[in-house]
Amino acid sequence: MTSGMRPVPEDHMAPIGFGDHDHDTCVENALTSAEQLCRENGLRLTPVRRKVLEMLLQEHRALGAYAILDRLREEGFGSQPPVAYRALDFLVRNGFVHKIERLNAFVACSHPGATHSPAFMICRKCDAVAEAQASTAKGSLGAAARAAGFEIERTVVEAEGLCPDCTKKARK
Amino acid sequence: MTSGMRPVPEDHMAPIGFGDHDHDTCVENALTSAEQLCRENGLRLTPVRRKVLEMLLQEHRALGAYAILDRLREEGFGSQPPVAYRALDFLVRNGFVHKIERLNAFVACSHPGATHSPAFMICRKCDAVAEAQASTAKGSLGAAARAAGFEIERTVVEAEGLCPDCTKKARK
DNA sequence: CTTGTCATGTTATTCCATATCATATATCCG
DNA sequence: CGGATATATGATATGGAATAACATGACAAG
Numbered sequence: 001m002t003s004g005m006r007p008v009p010e011d012h013m014a015p016i017g018f019g020d021h022d023h024d025t026c027v028e029n030a031l032t033s034a035e036q037l038c039r040e041n042g043l044r045l046t047p048v049r050r051k052v053l054e055m056l057l058q059e060h061r062a063l064g065a066y067a068i069l070d071r072l073r074e075e076g077f078g079s080q081p082p083v084a085y086r087a088l089d090f091l092v093r094n095g096f097v098h099k100i101e102r103l104n105a106f107v108a109c110s111h112p113g114a115t116h117s118p119a120f121m122i123c124r125k126c127d128a129v130a131e132a133q134a135s136t137a138k139g140s141l142g143a144a145a146r147a148a149g150f151e152i153e154r155t156v157v158e159a160e161g162l163c164p165d166c167t168k169k170a171r172k
Numbered sequence: 173m174t175s176g177m178r179p180v181p182e183d184h185m186a187p188i189g190f191g192d193h194d195h196d197t198c199v200e201n202a203l204t205s206a207e208q209l210c211r212e213n214g215l216r217l218t219p220v221r222r223k224v225l226e227m228l229l230q231e232h233r234a235l236g237a238y239a240i241l242d243r244l245r246e247e248g249f250g251s252q253p254p255v256a257y258r259a260l261d262f263l264v265r266n267g268f269v270h271k272i273e274r275l276n277a278f279v280a281c282s283h284p285g286a287t288h289s290p291a292f293m294i295c296r297k298c299d300a301v302a303e304a305q306a307s308t309a310k311g312s313l314g315a316a317a318r319a320a321g322f323e324i325e326r327t328v329v330e331a332e333g334l335c336p337d338c339t340k341k342a343r344k
Numbered sequence: 345c346t347t348g349t350c351a352t353g354t355t356a357t358t359c360c361a362t363a364t365c366a367t368a369t370a371t372c373c374g
Numbered sequence: 375c376g377g378a379t380a381t382a383t384g385a386t387a388t389g390g391a392a393t394a395a396c397a398t399g400a401c402a403a404g
Contacts (some may be wrong), residue, residue, distance in 0.1 A: 002348060006397085018320055035177055044370085046382070072383080078384055085361065085369060101273040102328055119313050121322045132316040141291050141331055142305040149336035150293045156274055158328040159313055164321035214401060218351070250353055257392065258352080275361090276391060346404090353398075360391065370381070 018121075018130050018163050019127060027057040030108065034096055037113050043094055048077050051088040053096055061127045062105035099128060102158045109133070117155055123163035125170075130163075190302050191336050200228040202280065206268055209285050212318060215266055218247050224259040225268055233299045234277035272301060274330045279303070289327055295335035297342075304336075 004115040020064035032052060045053075054073055056063060064083045073079035088106055096112045099105070100120060109118070110131040119134030134157040145152050162170065200298070206225060210217040219227075227237060227243055237256045245251035262267035262277055268284045272292060281290070282303040291306030306329040317324050334342065 016324065020296065041333065044382080064359070066363075080385060081361070081387085082363095083383075090382095101330070119316070121313075121317055121324070123322075124325070130320060130322065132313060132320075134313065138237075141293075141304060141306065141329060144291070145293055145331060145333070148293065148302060148304075149339065150295075150302065151330070151339055152293070152336045153296070153333040154329045154331070155390080156328065156332070157313060158273070158331040159317060159322070159324045159326070160328070161317070161325040162323045167321065167323055196368095220352080236390075237392075252354060253392070254354085255352075256395095319351080348403085349401085350384100351398100351400080355394105355396085357394075361389085362400105363388080364386085366384080366386105366401080368381100368383070372377105372379075374376105374377090 005080075005086065012048035018128060023058075027054065030057050030112070034112060037096075038094075041094075043090075048072065048083060049087045049090050051075060051077065052084065053091055056097055058107060060107075060129065062100045062103045062107045062122070062129050064103075064105045068106070086127060098131070100158060101156050102160060103127070111143045117157075119157035119159065121161065121163070123159050123166055125166040128163045128165075189287050190300060190337065197228075199226065202284075209264075209268075213266075217261075220244065220255060221259045221262050223247060223249065224256065225263055226261075226279035228278060231277075232301065234275045234279045234294070234301050236275070236277045238312060240278070268340060270303070273328050274332060276301070289329075291329035291331065293331045293333065293335070294301045294337055296332050297338040298308055299336060300335045300337075 006032075016157060031050070031054060035045055045105075051072065052068055055068060065081065065088065066101070068083060068088070069079060069084040072084060077083060088097060088099075092099055092106070095114075096107050096109055098109055098118055098120070100107060102122060105122075107129045117134050119132045121130045121132065123129075134155065141155070142152065183265060203222070203226060206222075207217055209215075213226070223244065224240055227240060237253065238258065238259070240257040244256060254255065259313075260269060260271075264271055264278070268281055269278050270290055272294060274294060279301045281331060290304050291304045292304045293304065295301075306327065313319060313327070314324065314333055315324075
């Protein structure tokens with residue numbers, strides 16, 4: 001995704017929360033749009049890469065590299081770590097997937113194709129992950145960085161806590 | 173640090189950047205104040221824990237658990253992973269040390285004793301780490317979280333980029 | 345003294361990640 | 375077309391991060 005970036009339409013930004021939605025359609029759409037994005041940008045969404053993206057879209061949770069690897073093996077792909085890591089590297093580099101540093105794990109991006117610095121809400125109970133925009137960090141951290149002479153290139157913002165579902169369950 | 177928390181005086185907040193400073197004194201002071209904080213709060217800053225804290229204070233960089241472990245071995249402490257991880261756990265739990273998720277590594281806190289949600293600036297070239305305040309994330313992320321019904325308990329904010337020194341060197 | 349708690353030691357295992365070398369498959373260009 | 379170049383996969387090995395599980399020691403409270 002070195003070129004062809006464009007802001008994503010608002011209506012695609014909406015369903016990034018913990019709410020219910022038509023998951024099959026959601027996965028379908030995401031895969032189709034990923035294919036198109038790759039075509040437009042001369043990227044190769046090879047079978048392994050597509051499979052890994054599909055797996056991550058199926059979950060709305062972070063998957064570890066070895067969980068991914070296990071499933072790849074079941075599907076008849078190579079089963080050595082580099083297979084998963086290379087696919088993940090491609091998907092992360094091109095904005096289809098994000099790494100959750102807190103968990104050393106990966107989630108599908110909620111609105112690929114958009115230039116964005118994501119922020120994540122991670123449920124410590126069920127590992128669900130929701131993506132939001134993190135224009136925020138530019139604010140006071142940006143000021144601190146300017147003051148210190150530090151050049152920010154990338155920012156990781158990850159909030160840990162309880163998702164709506166688990167909050168409800170906890171109250172019972 | 174379950175009690176006895178108090179805002180840290182402004183003059184202690186200042187030297188959190190990348191600038192030069194009298195390092196020996198800085199380490200000394202930090203250790204002394206850690207000891208006092210522990211005494212006040214009924215915490216035991218045992219030899220291993222003290223040593224680990226001292227090591228982290230010596231560097232102004234993140235150290236991996238195994239780097240720490242190596243040095244512990246040299247100093248005659250136990251050399252199995254749990255030794256380091258337990259000491260680190262204590263230091264993190266009580267606010268003397270922070271974990272840098274991006275690096276799977278640890279840094280000494282710049283102003284322990286203060287209730288704070290830290291933000292970090294991490295140099296991708298030399299691994300130097302500076303700590304700043306992250307009141308920021310409460311802003312737009314907080315709004316997103318409220319909208320989604322997500323209860324934030326902790327926030328990780330880590331900016332990656334080039335520190336002043338490495339920026340200068342890069343320009344040459 | 346014994347019971348409980350906290351800290352440490354030790355062994356083993358699991359998970360995360362990458363270096364390296366070999367092989368295959370596109371893609372570009374003469 | 376055919377060869378050069380870049381990109382993708384396969385496979386082996388290894389290193390680093392993290393924790394589970396079990397045993398021992400130190401010490402304070404009852």
